[in-house]
Amino acid sequence: MKHLLLALATGLLLAFGWPTYGFPVLLFVAFIPLLHIAQQIRIDESLKYKGLRLFGLSYLAFFIWNFITTNWLQYADMFGACFAILVNSMLMAFIVLIYQAVAKRTTTNKSLCFLITLWICFEKLHLGWEFSWPWLNLGNAFSDYPKWIQWYELTGTFGGTLWVWLVNVILFKALLNFFETSEKKILKRAAFQTLAIICIPIAGSIVRYYTYTPESNTIEAVVLQPNIDPYSEKYNATNKEVGELLEHLAKEKTTQETNLLVTPETVMAEGYGVDLPRFNSSKEFFQAKSFVYNYPNLNYLLGFQFYQKHTNKADILPTSNKYNEHLWVDYYNSAAFINSDKEPLIYHKSKLVVGVENFPYQSILKPLIGDAMLDLGGTVAMKTTQTERSAFLLKNTNYKVAPVICYESVYGEFVTGYVREGANILAIMTNDAWWGDTQGHKQHLSLARLRAIETRRSIARSANTGISAFISPKGELLQTLAYNTQGSLKAEIPVNTNLTFYVKAGDYIARISMFLALGIFFITFFRKEK
Structure with missing residues (x-):
């Protein structure tokens, strides 16, 4: 019972320390x-099935x-929620088991x-x-407390992970020593x-924060x-109707001085999307182009679902969706960058939502589960990505804007690209909007x-229903x-223009941790006894 209460305490402390409510x-x-549970199980010789218990x-x-966080x-898909919660909990529990195996020997x-x-490696x-x-x-x-973490410009979020674990470890060691010696100076130190x-x-x-x-x-x-x-509306409205709504909202705030206008992702998603090779001659492009002609400095960043058909097997990609023996289709979650001067530029989303936009380890899992997908919110179809990041030059300036699409904003080193x-x-x-009015959209904003x-870098964030x-x-x-x-915001x-140390160095804390974890593991299990 004592161990059960301690496990509950860890779960609740983690949950109620989380944004945006904790x-x-x-x-x-x-x-x-x-x-403490791991240490007690490790030293208790009378216990059976120690690994299973831990x-x-x-x-x-x-x-x-x-579950709490x-x-x-579940508001997007119950099966997807169960899979994410159950499997992620299992992976975290395995981390503790691996630690226990090392702790027995060193x-x-x-x-x-x-x-x-090891935990940092897991996060990586x-x-x-x-x-x-x-x-x-x-x-x-710590995303809701930016005054505390301005040093993330040096470390990224792995600095926060290291911070949390260092304090936990120092206090845990102090409690171990205190229980052995009963010396209060240990707790004071x-x-x-x-x-x-x-x-x-x-x-x-x-x-x-106050000097920057x-x-x-x-x-x-x-x-x-x-x-x-x-x-109920997204895939029933025509792109023309959506385009007119966007223009109506834009006119409320856009001026002759406006440099950048941003819409949500895949706001243009009628039918299967817009034919990518023919986009430059599409009605969607001309509708957007005619709007930007009214504003001399305007750059329009517009969310599209694109598709591209293939009838030649030599052209298909691992992410192509097969319809029959003679037709494959690539789908893209994309941003189109449009102004009055140049041809449109396109960026294709590259960090995809598991299950809804990609089929993880398709060559292994598809023979086992067929075409079942883990729908975490969105349209169930494999999406095609691009390898490199893109940054678009704003008209009449020397500045560039990055089209960061949805889930990509959760990835620190990725965004530095x-x-x-x-x-x-x-x-x-x-x-x-897939998750309803829950913590999901609040946490997503907070992570940005x-x-x-x-x-x-300043962030201009356009979300379909908020925030x-x-x-x-x-x-x-x-x-x-x-x-x-x-509505709209201006x-x-x-x-x-300056680059932070984290932009230059990336997730170096994770890379160092990888070497240290492997070193300790191999020394522990493969070093010869003296």
């Missing part, structure tokens, strides 16, 4: 109960965390160092593999160390929020604030448009 300080002690308790803790996925310091680095895996789900990476927890590790980064961050000033140049930007119901391509502003185009700090927003390079919410509201946003 207080992240709870995370600094959240893992201590679970570490796995079950760890799974319970992580299930509570995953991400149960909003010192406390080495095993705890291994646990920290979640950023890169085909079942990618980095929503619960620990560094994300640990309390001082903990306060220093928590407060010094926050104090430095607050100083940076973006570069002086600005552009005028407008974001649109059409508030189209994705379940836009900045290295020259992006001075980040335009996030998303549709968060991390990308602003990491890159020191559309402008975010400063310090992660401040400058303006917002509430969920389930139709702002003068700063344009930065």
Whole structure:
């Protein structure tokens, strides 16, 4: 019963430390109960089935965390929500089992160092593999407190993960030593160390927050929020009707000085989408082109679903959708960049939602489960991506904008790729309506604030039903448009050209952790006894 209560404590502390409803300080002690469980099971010789017991308790803790923070996925699809919550909890529990195996064979310091680095490696895996789900990476927890984490411009969110684990480990070790010796000075020393590790980064961050000033140049930007119901309206409205609605909303705020106009993702999604090879002669292109001719400085960033047919087998890609022996189709979730001067430029979304836009490990899983897909919100079809990021040059300026589409905004190092391509502003185009009025869309907006700090770039965020927003390079919410509201926002946003250390270095903390975790693992299991 004691172990069960401790597992519940870890799960609840993690859950109630999460944005956008929780207080992240709870995370600094959240893992201590679970570490205590692992240590007690490890030293109790009378226990049977130790591994199974630890796995079950760890799974319970992580299930509570995953369920409370991400149960909003059920509003898009119940099976997808169950898969994400159950499998992610299992992977986290396996991390604890691997730590336990190392802890049995080496010192406390080495095993705890291994646990920290292994967890960071797990988070890095979640950023890169085909079942990618980095929503619960620990560094994300501070997204509602940008004054605390201005130093993310140096470390990215992995700095936050390391921060959380260091405090947990220091306090856990202090409690172990105190239970052995009963010396109160151990707790006093640990309390001082903990306060220093928590407060010094926050104090430095607050100083940076109030002393940092973006570069002086600005552009005028407008974001649109059409508030189209994705379940009842999105695929029934014609592109012409949607285009007219967007123009109506744009005219409320767009001026002759406006440089950038941003819509949500796939707002143009009639039928199967727009034929990509014929886009330059499409009615959708001419409708948008005729609008921008009225504004001499305007650049229109417009969300499209595109398709491209193939009848030749030599042209098909692994992501092509087969209709019959003679027809394959590529679908794209894309941003079209249109102004009055040039031919349109296209960017295809590259970080895809698991199941709805990609079929993970298709060659392995498709023979087993057929065409079943894990619908996490959207249209179930394989999407085709592009390899490199794109940044589009704004007309009559020397500045570029990055078309960051929906789920891409959750990936820190990925977004730095836009900045290295020259992006001075980040335009996030998303549709968060699939999850209803839940924590999902609130958390998604909150995570965007991390990308602003990491890159020191202003963000213009257009969401179909909300929350559309402008975010400063310090992660401040400058303006917002509430969920389930139709309208537009306009702002003068700063344009930065300098590159942060994180933009240059990327997820170096994760790469270092990988070497350390492997080193400790191999030394522990393969070093010869002296």
